[in-house]
Ligand code: SF4
């Protein structure tokens with residue numbers, strides 16, 4: 001085994017092992033959540049995943065950004081083919097294994113498409129960078145994006161540029177070598193034009209060989225850096241968008257997830273024919289009404305927190321946010337993830353005197369929500385910030401009796417009159433009587 005192959009194996013095992021270790025920790029954090037059944041309607045679930053995650057359907061409500069994002073996405077998928085070859089070359093000590101295995105034309109077509117997509121991705125990266133840092137679109141300059149989230153977004157764009165640079169360095173150096181050796185070309189779409197220029201400028205096979213190796217190792221190391229960076233970044237969505245959309249809530253928007261024990265009490269209260277002695281299907285008392293911290297949410301809500309792309313589409317359509325209220329549904333998701341990773345970093349200790357409600361999300365934010373579902377509708381990966389807001393509110397109302405004064409009268413009326421209005425149930429049909 002060559003030294004190069006040995007180094008390759010050591011780096012690969014260390015990087016993939018580190019990634020697997022971190023992912024195991026994230027999965028354990030998500031499993032802290034309460035159970036919720038999302039195993040029904042499998043055909044519908046596959047359809048939603050294929051359309052929303054794979055087909056990027058909801059992105060196309062904003063066509064220009066959708067096209068740019070789609071370029072990123074396709075480039076990412078197709079580049080994985082080249083990555084297979086990088087791994088084969090790394091293990092075997094070969095160079096361009098598929099080309100020498102007789103896949104000539106097909107190989108050239110694949111590498112050429114990667115090169116064209118890389119050029120487009122380069123342009124898209126510069127546009128994305130300027131939207132955040134030069135044009136400074138409002139949804140990218142909000143309070144919750146200050147500090148690490150902003151750096152995270154910029155860092156990944158920088159990684160992208162480096163990745164593209166290393167691909168072109170390797171391809172162009174290889175084109176230049178072939179040009180000098182046999183006046184021939186791999187005919188890669190872009191680097192076939194750079195190669196001869198490089199050959200003229202350097203004209204030295206050893207130097208070109210070093211440049212090709214720098215390109216190859218640089219590309220590989222960037223892939224491993226990217227892989228291990230993912231679990232700490234919003235870019236984890238490139239993996240989690242798929243399970244997250246598969247396990248989407250397929251109920252109609254606006255249908256609330258009632259708590260069975262509470263629902264039974266309300267039915268007894270409102271329905272004069274209800275049998276108070278009938279045993280409910282599941283009469284186990286909940287450990288807590290609503291949610292105060294991450295373990296009170298469901299695993300799906302926690303998966304959503306790790307799937308959020310921080311795009312801010314939800315916040316940009318939120319009527320509460322638009323009218324200057326403190327609420328931002330994107331912040332709700334970011335806070336949930338931050339609290340969850342805090343618990344994870346703290347060896348899953350939930351008794352650290354801190355909680356999602358209070359330390360991260362304030363009642364003022366929660367009560368600003370109109371429950372309109374616009375954020376849910378807009379999210380490109382089917383995240384439901386409203387469900388977290390409702391669960392946190394439930395805790396405030398049912399466990400802490402902390403409720404805005406405007407709502408107290410309405411709740412008292414429901415309790416006493418079975419309706420939000422201040423009229424006795426006996427008077428309910430009076431409007432039908434003639435004067
Ligand atoms: S449901 Fe609440 S958080 Fe979502 S858009 Fe409407 S007001 Fe904003």
Ligand code: SF4
Pocket residue numbers: 307308309310311312313314315329330333378379380381382383385
């Ligand atoms: S919840 Fe959805 S829409 Fe909102 S920031 Fe996250 S990914 Fe974007």
